[in-house]
Amino acid sequence: xxxxxxxxxxxxxxxxxxxxxxxxxxxxxxxxxxxxxxxxxxxxxxxxxxxxxxxxxxxxxxxxxxxxxxxxxxxxxxxxxxxxxxxxxxxxxxxxxxxxxxxxxxxxxxxxxxxxxxxxxxxxxxxxxxxxxxxxxxxxxxxxxxxxxxxxxxxxxxxxxxxxxxxxxxxxxxxxxxxxxxxxxxxxxxxxxxxxxxxxxxxxxxxxxxxxxxxxxxxxxxxxxxxxxxxxxxxxxxxxxxxxxxxxxxxxxxxxxxxxxxxxxxxxxxxxxxxxxxxxxxxxxxxxxxxxxxxxxxxxxxxxxxxxxxxxxxxxxxxxxxxxxxxxxxxxxxxxxxxxxxxxxxxxxxxxxxxxxxxxxxxxxxxxxxxxxxxxxxxxxxxxxxxxxxxxxxxxxxxxxxxxxxxxxxxxxxxxxxxxxxxxxxxxxxxxxxxxxxxxxxxxxxxxxxxxxxxxxxxxxxxxxxxxxxxxxxxxxxxxxxxxxxxxxxxxxxxxxxxxx
Ligand code: SF4
Numbered sequence: 001x002x003x004x005x006x007x008x009x010x011x012x013x014x015x016x017x018x019x020x021x022x023x024x025x026x027x028x029x030x031x032x033x034x035x036x037x038x039x040x041x042x043x044x045x046x047x048x049x050x051x052x053x054x055x056x057x058x059x060x061x062x063x064x065x066x067x068x069x070x071x072x073x074x075x076x077x078x079x080x081x082x083x084x085x086x087x088x089x090x091x092x093x094x095x096x097x098x099x100x101x102x103x104x105x106x107x108x109x110x111x112x113x114x115x116x117x118x119x120x121x122x123x124x125x126x127x128x129x130x131x132x133x134x135x136x137x138x139x140x141x142x143x144x145x146x147x148x149x150x151x152x153x154x155x156x157x158x159x160x161x162x163x164x165x166x167x168x169x170x171x172x173x174x175x176x177x178x179x180x181x182x183x184x185x186x187x188x189x190x191x192x193x194x195x196x197x198x199x200x201x202x203x204x205x206x207x208x209x210x211x212x213x214x215x216x217x218x219x220x221x222x223x224x225x226x227x228x229x230x231x232x233x234x235x236x237x238x239x240x241x242x243x244x245x246x247x248x249x250x251x252x253x254x255x256x257x258x259x260x261x262x263x264x265x266x267x268x269x270x271x272x273x274x275x276x277x278x279x280x281x282x283x284x285x286x287x288x289x290x291x292x293x294x295x296x297x298x299x300x301x302x303x304x305x306x307x308x309x310x311x312x313x314x315x316x317x318x319x320x321x322x323x324x325x326x327x328x329x330x331x332x333x334x335x336x337x338x339x340x341x342x343x344x345x346x347x348x349x350x351x352x353x354x355x356x357x358x359x360x361x362x363x364x365x366x367x368x369x370x371x372x373x374x375x376x377x378x379x380x381x382x383x384x385x386x387x388x389x390x391x392x393x394x395x396x397x398x399x400x401x402x403x404x405x406x407x408x409x410x411x412x413x414x415x416x417x418x419x420x421x422x423x424x425x426x427x428x429x430x431x432x433x434x435x436x437x438x439x440x441x442x443x444x445x446x447x448x449x450x451x452x453x454x455x456x457x458x459x460x461x462x463x464x465x466x467x468x469x470x471x472x473x474x475x476x477x478x479x480x481x482x483x484x485x486x487x488x489x490x491x492x493x494x495x496x497x498x499x500x501x
Pocket of ligand 1: 384388426428429435436
C-alpha cells in the first residue's frame with residue numbers, strides 16, 4: 001500500500017470504516033525526505049530500541065519541594081544509604097564515626113537553593129519522602145544545629161558539616177551525582193555509594209543490582225510499539241497501563257487505584273491550599289505569592305479570560321507550595337509539579353469528571369511520562385526545561401484528552417502537540433531557586449496542555465505528521481545540544497539577566 005492509499009485507509013478508519021479495532025493505525029507518520037527541498041536534511045528518524053519497565057508509582061512520587069532531582073532524590077538517596085548502612089556487618093558499624101555527602105554538578109551549583117543539604121540530613125535522620133513535609137525541612141535549616149540518630153544500633157551525629165559542595169564540572173556519567181560515604185574517626189572510608197539523581201526524583205547507584213520487581217505484562221518501549229500493542233490486543237490504553245502496573249508491583253487493581261487516587265487528591269489539595277495563601281515565598285529576594293490574587297481577580301473577568309486565568313492560578317498555587325517545600329507529586333518532576341494539577345482541578349471542579357475518568361486520564365499521563373523518561377529524560381539538568389515543563393504539559397494534555405473520552409491516537413496527538421511546542425526551552429532558574437521562571441512556567445505548561453487537548457480533539461488525527469516518538473527524539477537531541485549552563489546550573493539566560501551586579 002503506498003502512502004496515499006494508506007492515509008485514505010487511515011481516514012476511513014477514523015470514520016469507523018477501517019479494520020483496526022482501536023481505530024489506531026500502526027504507522028510512522030514521517031514526511032518522505034524526497035518531498036523536501038534538496039532531499040531533506042541528510043539523516044532521518046530512527047526509532048530507539050528501549051523498554052518501559054518503571055511503574056507509575058516511580059513516576060508519580062510524593063515528596064517535599066522544591067525540586068525532584070535536587071530535593072526529593074537526595075532525600076531518597078540518603079534514606080537508601082541509611083538502610084544500606086544499617087545492614088553493614090557489626091564490626092564495620094562499630095568503627096563508623098561520621099558521614100560525608102559529596103555533591104557534584106548542578107547538585108553542587110544549585111543545591112543550596114533547592115534545599116539539597118536539608119534533604120540529605122532528613123534522609124539520614126530516617127525521614128521518608130511521602131511524609132517529610134515543610135515543617136521537618138524548616139527544622140533542618142539551621143546550619144549550626146546538629147541532630148542525633150541511631151542506625152543499626154549505632155548512634156550518629158549529623159549536621160550541615162557533612163555536606164561537601166564539590167566540583168560542578170566532573171567526569172561522573174551523570175550530571176547530578178552524589179557520593180555518600182561512611183567514615184571512621186581517622187577519615188578512612190568504610191563504605192560508600194556513588195549515586196545519580198536521574199530526574200523526577202528517580203535515582204540509581206553505581207553497581208546497583210537489578211530491582212527485584214515483576215516484569216510488565218505488556219512489552220513496549222515507545223508509542224509506536226504501544227499503538228501496535230493496543231491494536232493487537234484490542235485493549236485500550238488504561239487497561240494496558242493498569243495491567244502493567246499490577247504485574248510490575250505484584251498488586252491488585254484496588255491498590256493501583258489507591259495510588260492514583262492519592263496522586264489526584266494530593267494535586268487537588270495542593271491547589272486548594274495554594275489558593276488561600278498570601279505573603280512572600282522563602283527566597284533571598286522578595287517574591288510575592290500570586291495564585292490567590294490571580295484567582296480572586298478571575299472572578300471579575302469575562303468567562304473566557306476568567307477561565308484562562310483560573311487555570312494559571314491553579315498551576316501557580318501548587319508551584320508556589322512546592323517552592324515553599326510543601327509535599328507535591330512529581331509529574332514528572334517537582335519543578336513542573338503545578339502543570340498537571342491545574343488540569344486535574346479543571347477536570348474535577350469545572351468539568352465534573354468521574355473519579356474513574358480521572359484515573360484513566362492519570363494513566364494516560366503516566367504513559368507519556370514514562371516514554372519520555374525511557375527514551376529521553378525528565379531532568380532539567382539533562383535536557384533543559386523541555387524535559388520538565390514540556391513533558392508535564394504533554395502528560396497533562398494526554399490526561400485531559402483521554403479522560404474526555406478521546407481514543408489512543410487523539411490522546412497521543414494531544415501529548416505530541418504539547419511537547420512539540422516546548423522544544424528548545426532551557427533551564428535557567430535564578431539563583432538555583434525553583435521560582436523564576438519555574439512557577440509561571442507551570443501556568444504556561446497547563447494552558448498549552450489544555451490548548452493541545454482541544455486541538456487534538458478537533459483535528460483529523462491522521463492528517464497530522466508529527467508523532468510522539470519523533471518529538472521525544474527531537475527533545476533529546478535538542479537537550480544534548482543545549483550548553484551545560486542552560487541545564488539547571490542557573491549560570492546563563494534568566495539566571496544571569498535577572499541579576500544586577
Ligand atoms: S527552569 Fe524548568 S527545568 Fe529548570 S528548575 Fe525551573 S521548572 Fe525545572
